[in-house]
Amino acid sequence: MQDAVTISVAEAAGESRGAERWRLIWRNVFPFVVVGGLWEIVAWAGIFPQRLFPPLEQVAASFYQLTVSGILPHHAIETIFRLLSGFALAAVFGTIIGVLMGRSRRAEDILLPLVSIGAPIPGLAYAPLFLLWFGLGNFSSILLVGFVSAFPIIFNSWTGVKAVKEIWVRSAQSMGADDKRLFRYVILPGALPYILTGLRLGLAQAWRILVAVEMLAAVPWGLGWLIFGARKFLNTDAMLAGIVVIAIIGILLEKYVFQKIENYTVVRWGMTAK
Amino acid sequence: MQPIAIRDVSLNYDTPGGKVQGVTNVSIDIDASEFVCIVGPSGCGKSTLLNIIAGFLTPATGQISIGGKPVTGHGMDRGVVFQDFAQLFPWRTALGNVSFGLEMKGVANPERDRIAREQLRLVKLEKFTNSFPHHLSGGMQQRVAIARALAYNPSVLLMDEPFAALDAMTRDDMQRLLADVWKETRKTVIYVTHNVAEAVYLADRVVVMSAHPGTVKTVMKIDLPRPRDPLSVEFLDCQKQLMAHLGHNTNGVAH
Ligand SMILES: Nc1ncnc2c1ncn2[C@@H]1O[C@H](COP(=O)(O)OP(=O)(O)OP(=O)(O)O)[C@@H](O)[C@H]1O
Ligand SMILES: [Mg+2]
Numbered sequence: 001m002q003d004a005v006t007i008s009v010a011e012a013a014g015e016s017r018g019a020e021r022w023r024l025i026w027r028n029v030f031p032f033v034v035v036g037g038l039w040e041i042v043a044w045a046g047i048f049p050q051r052l053f054p055p056l057e058q059v060a061a062s063f064y065q066l067t068v069s070g071i072l073p074h075h076a077i078e079t080i081f082r083l084l085s086g087f088a089l090a091a092v093f094g095t096i097i098g099v100l101m102g103r104s105r106r107a108e109d110i111l112l113p114l115v116s117i118g119a120p121i122p123g124l125a126y127a128p129l130f131l132l133w134f135g136l137g138n139f140s141s142i143l144l145v146g147f148v149s150a151f152p153i154i155f156n157s158w159t160g161v162k163a164v165k166e167i168w169v170r171s172a173q174s175m176g177a178d179d180k181r182l183f184r185y186v187i188l189p190g191a192l193p194y195i196l197t198g199l200r201l202g203l204a205q206a207w208r209i210l211v212a213v214e215m216l217a218a219v220p221w222g223l224g225w226l227i228f229g230a231r232k233f234l235n236t237d238a239m240l241a242g243i244v245v246i247a248i249i250g251i252l253l254e255k256y257v258f259q260k261i262e263n264y265t266v267v268r269w270g271m272t273a274k
Numbered sequence: 275m276q277p278i279a280i281r282d283v284s285l286n287y288d289t290p291g292g293k294v295q296g297v298t299n300v301s302i303d304i305d306a307s308e309f310v311c312i313v314g315p316s317g318c319g320k321s322t323l324l325n326i327i328a329g330f331l332t333p334a335t336g337q338i339s340i341g342g343k344p345v346t347g348h349g350m351d352r353g354v355v356f357q358d359f360a361q362l363f364p365w366r367t368a369l370g371n372v373s374f375g376l377e378m379k380g381v382a383n384p385e386r387d388r389i390a391r392e393q394l395r396l397v398k399l400e401k402f403t404n405s406f407p408h409h410l411s412g413g414m415q416q417r418v419a420i421a422r423a424l425a426y427n428p429s430v431l432l433m434d435e436p437f438a439a440l441d442a443m444t445r446d447d448m449q450r451l452l453a454d455v456w457k458e459t460r461k462t463v464i465y466v467t468h469n470v471a472e473a474v475y476l477a478d479r480v481v482v483m484s485a486h487p488g489t490v491k492t493v494m495k496i497d498l499p500r501p502r503d504p505l506s507v508e509f510l511d512c513q514k515q516l517m518a519h520l521g522h523n524t525n526g527v528a529h
Binding site for chain 2: 165167168170173175176177181190192268269270
């Protein structure tokens with residue numbers, strides 16, 4: 001009797017967990033269903049010429065064709081390469097500069113005014129300068145992506161180091177941590193929630209600037225180039241395919257890189273702001 | 275172990291609202307291996323004094339020496355347990371936190387792990403070795419902090435109301451544990467508390483502080499044999515005296 005009750009409770013829990021999951025999936029999918037539906041209505045209503053506002057099945061078909069022909073993957077790979085190279089530069093140097101500013105009064109005095117002035121300038125405004133200095137092509141686009149996306153990383157690492165609790169520092173010092181070990185075992189993990197936020201913002205910034213720069217830097221391949229280039233030939237479906245790929249890469253990076261790192265660190269440590 | 279001499283120590287805080295008195299002209303001499311409790315009303319400067327002894331604050335006047343050597347900053351000769359729950363490193367498990375001091379000291383692993391586990395067992399947290407601090411209750415975190423301060427074996431222990439957040443039963447256990455540890459290791463202990471019974475149970479001497487300005491009012495010697503019985507007449511008598519020093523109305527305290 002007792003057993004039967006327990007089992008039925010467990011079953012009910014399992015069932016409701018399954019239902020819960022479906023509800024969650026539905027909740028995530030629902031907005032896309034709505035937007036997709038509206039899109040189809042507009043596309044078929046003939047408000048715009050179909051070339052400019054193709055229905056989704058046409059976008060899907062062109063997405064498929066561009067993918068199997070290897071064109072879309074080629075564009076995507078070039079873009080990802082630039083994105084990650086630029087972002088890696090920003091991540092390394094941005095974190096170092098930000099942490100330095102947080103740790104050293106002198107560095108803060110020198111760098112903070114520079115960073116504060118540089119940060120609010122739209123990234124694209126630097127583009128002509130970089131192109132003149134470093135020429136057209138990969139090198140200057142990667143450099144620009146790195147430069148522009150470094151700002152949020154610098155700011156957040158700096159704030160993070162400043163936000164490290166004094167009591168952690170004192171505990172570590174009283175247990176004999178010298179400056180080097182204090183930095184490695186206390187300051188870095190203590191600032192990590194902010195550093196991760198900075199990296200996220202930096203990556204978003206990197207996307208924004210990269211897509212525009214690929215057009216300006218006259219690189220032969222890249223999603224930005226694809227999107228802007230497709231405009232000339234009214235290839236709206238190719239444009240949309242390019243946008244979809246950007247969204248997919250973005251989601252994959254978020255889910256399989258950032259969330260993984262976060263779950264392994266700040267979430268596990270209970271250091272997320274909730 | 276190490277005697278501590280505190281001479282004419284004063285410290286004021288500079289705040290946007292003006293100067294706030296921390297402590298004023300505090301002098302206390304503490305023998306090696308002595309257990310001293312500091313009691314006093316909230317805001318009288320107990321934590322401030324402890325932080326000065328720990329070397330985190332530099333007094334405006336006066337000096338402190340430990341074992342004859344003047345204090346110029348923090349050092350591994352002093353283990354500190356703060357009043358604040360948030361003192362544990364959130365990114366380290368209970369075991370990782372307790373191991374920290376040993377790691378800094380260069381104690382290698384099988385040994386380090388053994389000592390840390392032993393300390394966690396002493397504070398009854400052996401089941402939570404691998405838990406991160408945010409999964410522990412406030413009292414459990416405080417116990418980890420105590421284990422952490424004991425693990426690397428400093429000769430002086432500075433404790434700031436470490437048991438204030440514990441339930442009465444756990445607190446009794448922890449007090450007994452601390453008395454045992456002290457008896458065994460003969461560390462010099464400075465222990466801040468609000469709790470009169472706790473002070474009488476633990477201390478060789480109780481320093482009574484008064485607020486405005488934060489200074490030493492009296493020092494009371496507790497001459498009860500150990501282990502002490504909190505229900506004995508002598509114990510209650512001591513408690514009553516201490517309360518009188520603190521300026522409490524003592525009517526109806528000794529039942
Ligand atoms: N960081 C600080 N900045 C400015 N004033 C402070 C600071 N810390 C403490 N004070 C002031 O110094 C005085 C003594 O504070 P302290 O924390 O030492 O008191 P306490 O005896 O430990 O009190 P409690 O029993 O509540 O912990 C108080 O008036 C307090 O307002
Ligand atoms: Mg205090």
